[in-house]
Amino acid sequence: MAVILITGGARSGKSTHAEKRALSFPGQPVYIATAEALDAEMAVRIAKHRAKRAAVDWIEREVPLDLLQALIDTDGGGPRLVDCLTLWLSNMMHAGRDWEYELMKLAAFLRGQKSPVVFVTNEVGLGIVPDNALARSYRDAAGIMNQVIAAVSNEVEFVVAGLPMKLK
Structure with a gap:
C-alpha cells in the first residue's frame, strides 16, 4: 500500500x-478529478489539465463528491491520482455534506487499500x-483535512516552485 500526499x-x-x-507505479493509471466546470474559466483550466x-x-x-466510492471502485488496479482534495472539500461544503464524516471514512479506507494513491491538495493556511x-x-x-490525510500517508511532499521537499 502506498498513500502519497x-x-x-x-x-x-x-x-x-x-x-x-x-x-512511477506499475499498471494503468487512474486520474480522479474532483473539479467541476461551473464557469468558463474553470472549463478552460480543466481542458488545459x-x-x-x-x-x-x-x-x-x-x-466531485463521491471520492471514497471512486477509490473503492478502482482499488486493486493501477495507481490512482486524486486531483485535488481541496476542491473535493469545497464541493462537499457547498453541497452541505458532512465533510468531517466523509473525511474520516476516507482516512479509514486508505489504511487498507491495495493500489497506490497519490493525492494533490492545496496548502491554504500560509497566507493572510x-x-x-x-x-x-x-x-x-482544509488544514484539518490535510492533517488527517498526512497522518495516514506513507509519504508527504511539499512542492514550492516546482521543487518537491519530502516531509514524511
Missing part, C-alpha cells in the same frame, strides 16, 4: 509532480487570515 500553493507544480509519482496529460493513457473519472467567515471556515477545514 502532495501539497503546495497555487501553481507550485504539485499536479505535475503528483502525475510523475503516480506514473486534460491536454497536458493526453500523452498518457489515463483512465479518467470525474468525481481571510476576511470572511466562509473563507476562514474553508481554510480551517
Whole structure:
C-alpha cells in the first residue's frame, strides 16, 4: 500500500509532480478529478489539465463528491491520482455534506487499500487570515483535512516552485 500526499500553493507544480509519482507505479493509471466546470474559466483550466496529460493513457473519472466510492471502485488496479482534495472539500461544503464524516471514512479506507494513491491538495493556511467567515471556515477545514490525510500517508511532499521537499 502506498498513500502519497502532495501539497503546495497555487501553481507550485504539485499536479505535475503528483502525475510523475503516480506514473512511477506499475499498471494503468487512474486520474480522479474532483473539479467541476461551473464557469468558463474553470472549463478552460480543466481542458488545459486534460491536454497536458493526453500523452498518457489515463483512465479518467470525474468525481466531485463521491471520492471514497471512486477509490473503492478502482482499488486493486493501477495507481490512482486524486486531483485535488481541496476542491473535493469545497464541493462537499457547498453541497452541505458532512465533510468531517466523509473525511474520516476516507482516512479509514486508505489504511487498507491495495493500489497506490497519490493525492494533490492545496496548502491554504500560509497566507493572510481571510476576511470572511466562509473563507476562514474553508481554510480551517482544509488544514484539518490535510492533517488527517498526512497522518495516514506513507509519504508527504511539499512542492514550492516546482521543487518537491519530502516531509514524511
